Amino acid sequence: MSLAVKAVGIRKSFGSYEVLKGLDLEVAYGEVLCILGPSGSGKSTFLRCINHLETPNSGYVWVDGAIMGYELNRDALQELPIKRLRAQQSQLGMVFQHFNLFAHRTVLGNVIEGPMVVRGLRRAEAEARAMDLLEQVGMAGKALSYPSQLSGGQKQRVAIARSLAMEPRVMLFDEPTSALDPELVGEVLEVMRNLARGGTTMIVVTHEIGFAREVADRVVVMIDGEIRETGAPGQVLSNPGDPRVRTFLSRVLA
Amino acid sequence: MTQSPTKSTSALSLADLPGPDTPIRRLHHPGRWLSGIAVILLLAVIGRAFAVGQIQWPVVGEFLTARVIITGFGWTLLISACALVLGVVLGFAFGIMRHSENPVLRFAAWLYVWIFRGTPVLLQLLIWFNIALVFPRLYIPGLVDERMVDVVTPFVAAVLGLGVNEGSYLTEVVRGGIGSVDHGQKEAAHTLGMTPGQTMRRIILPQTLQLILPVLGNSAIGMLKFSSLAATIAMGEMLNAAQRIYFINGAVIELLFVCAIWYLAGTTVLSIGQYYLERYFGRDTAATTSNRHWFKGWARRPAVEGEA
Numbered sequence: 350m351s352l353a354v355k356a357v358g359i360r361k362s363f364g365s366y367e368v369l370k371g372l373d374l375e376v377a378y379g380e381v382l383c384i385l386g387p388s389g390s391g392k393s394t395f396l397r398c399i400n401h402l403e404t405p406n407s408g409y410v411w412v413d414g415a416i417m418g419y420e421l422n423r424d425a426l427q428e429l430p431i432k433r434l435r436a437q438q439s440q441l442g443m444v445f446q447h448f449n450l451f452a453h454r455t456v457l458g459n460v461i462e463g464p465m466v467v468r469g470l471r472r473a474e475a476e477a478r479a480m481d482l483l484e485q486v487g488m489a490g491k492a493l494s495y496p497s498q499l500s501g502g503q504k505q506r507v508a509i510a511r512s513l514a515m516e517p518r519v520m521l522f523d524e525p526t527s528a529l530d531p532e533l534v535g536e537v538l539e540v541m542r543n544l545a546r547g548g549t550t551m552i553v554v555t556h557e558i559g560f561a562r563e564v565a566d567r568v569v570v571m572i573d574g575e576i577r578e579t580g581a582p583g584q585v586l587s588n589p590g591d592p593r594v595r596t597f598l599s600r601v602l603a
Numbered sequence: 604m605t606q607s608p609t610k611s612t613s614a615l616s617l618a619d620l621p622g623p624d625t626p627i628r629r630l631h632h633p634g635r636w637l638s639g640i641a642v643i644l645l646l647a648v649i650g651r652a653f654a655v656g657q658i659q660w661p662v663v664g665e666f667l668t669a670r671v672i673i674t675g676f677g678w679t680l681l682i683s684a685c686a687l688v689l690g691v692v693l694g695f696a697f698g699i700m701r702h703s704e705n706p707v708l709r710f711a712a713w714l715y716v717w718i719f720r721g722t723p724v725l726l727q728l729l730i731w732f733n734i735a736l737v738f739p740r741l742y743i744p745g746l747v748d749e750r751m752v753d754v755v756t757p758f759v760a761a762v763l764g765l766g767v768n769e770g771s772y773l774t775e776v777v778r779g780g781i782g783s784v785d786h787g788q789k790e791a792a793h794t795l796g797m798t799p800g801q802t803m804r805r806i807i808l809p810q811t812l813q814l815i816l817p818v819l820g821n822s823a824i825g826m827l828k829f830s831s832l833a834a835t836i837a838m839g840e841m842l843n844a845a846q847r848i849y850f851i852n853g854a855v856i857e858l859l860f861v862c863a864i865w866y867l868a869g870t871t872v873l874s875i876g877q878y879y880l881e882r883y884f885g886r887d888t889a890a891t892t893s894n895r896h897w898f899k900g901w902a903r904r905p906a907v908e909g910e911a
Contacts, residue, residue, distance in 0.1 A: 400794060402790055402793065402794065431798060431799060432798055435793065435796045435797065435798055436796055438793060438794055438796055439794070439795055439796025441794070442794070443790075443791075443794035445787060445790070445791065447787055448787075449785070449787035449788060449790060449791035450791070451788060451791065451792075451806055452785075452788070452810060453806075453809045453810050453813065462795065462797075462805070463795035463796065463797070466795075466797055466801055466805060467795055467796040467797055467801075468796075508791075511791075511795070512794070512795075515795055515796065
């Protein structure tokens with residue numbers, strides 16, 4: 350398996366509070382990795398550091414042959430111009446907890462925005478591909494609706510289609526079901542399950558232990574800005590070695 | 604005051620309850636009738652006062668469509684439109700600068716607002732009109748080389764004065780509007796690979812425009828009225844035209860009333876236009892994604908389609 354993402358020594362502080370304490374992580378192509386951990390453990394911040402929505406204070410992320418936001422120049426990391434960073438970011442699809450659909454665009458408008466503006470696709474081609482993706486997430490029938498007319502689950506499925514439209518190397522999910530009513534969680538997880546089955550490389554920050562157990566190839570448990578446990582879901586979830594991980598899991602599995 | 608339930612309300616036993624079809628008698632509101640009548644009387648008194656007062660209504664009617672007044676109103680409309688366009692352009696330019704990463708640009712925008720919002724617009728008009736006293740010549744190498752008095756005509760001074768002043772207010776409005784667009788919209792655009800410029804143009808500004816549309820409507824209405832200040836710098840707009848007439852014929856109040864009628868007509872048309880514009884731009888109700896409804900007091904568009 351060839352490597353898709355490699356994070357090296359990621360540290361991030363907000364003020365004097367150190368959120369991430371030097372994290373290392375490797376994700377292979379086709380792998381589905383779930384990041385679990387209690388609230389405030391830094392899971393989301395770590396994910397946001399991977400695609401440079403937050404800039405790490407030190408450390409870097411390597412994605413498919415290039416370092417995010419930098420270029421190696423005589424033993425130093427030279428910061429890249431914003432345009433090149435954005436080009437890198439578009440290779441990592443991001444799905445947000447609060448969907449962040451463009452409120453002034455229709456469902457179809459949301460999905461074609463990236464391909465048309467960033468990759469210069471013509472409208473007809475972008476729309477044809479967008480409709481395929483909306484079909485895939487079961488939202489083709491709502492193509493001309495505005496986000497405010499959709500349920501949370503529908504919004505999140507559109508958001509997934511919007512990310513996929515950029516044909517990213519890796520899909521990042523930041524607690525994609527945490528803002529949903531319980532009865533709407535299933536439809537979003539179903540879409541994600543299908544993506545995983547299709548071989549999409551995914552890093553998923555989630556509280557859905559069941560999803561992690563069923564779909565993930567590997568599970569990482571973060572506590573207080575550190576990775577405390579990593580391994581196959583069956584092993585980590587049922588027989589964790591770290592006592593603090595055991596406490597966390599006993600609380601969420603109870 | 605705490606009071607135990609009186610006998611009459613608590614003593615209705617289940618056996619005495621009336622049937623489901625018992626008629627309901629509505630409460631009367633004598634106070635509403637009284638206050639309504641009082642206001643109508645007051646309006647009648649005011650109306651009669653103006654009717655029998657020393658106003659020659661035929662003169663009002665005569666000058667309402669006088670060529671000088673109509674031409675003046677045309678200038679009023681032209682000044683207002685040009686100044687509003689200038690104000691909106693400046694407002695967006697400096698409003699965006701207020702959100703710049705560059706502290707120098709942020710400071711420049713702040714300075715602009717501080718100066719032009721901090722001084723009276725009438726004073727600014729007079730300064731623009733007399734700007735030739737400071738800069739006798741306008742000289743831009745290869746482009747312009749002329750006497751300032753020839754460049755800054757009363758019309759130009761009026762448009763500059765009103766527009767630059769309005770721009771300082773709209774800068775703050777645009778700044779607030781941009782800040783009200785949910786931060787997640789920007790992050791989503793960035794993860795798709797959109798540059799800051801693309802994000803601003805395609806994602807942030809369209810939603811900002813929708814948020815501030817009610818304020819822009821107010822600006823247009825205000826501008827139509829503020830253009831009357833240009834009368835003080837010898838600009839021949841409607842109020843100035845009216846003044847020149849009543850200096851000759853002495854029908855002061857009649858001509859001022861003529862102006863009032865035209866201004867009201869103009870602002871009424873603008874209000875109607877504002878309503879339809881807001882309804883058009885509100886079709887996707889993007890405002891519902893914003894957490895800060897600081898503009899809510901102005902947003903008069905109906906929440907539900909067809910409620911108006």
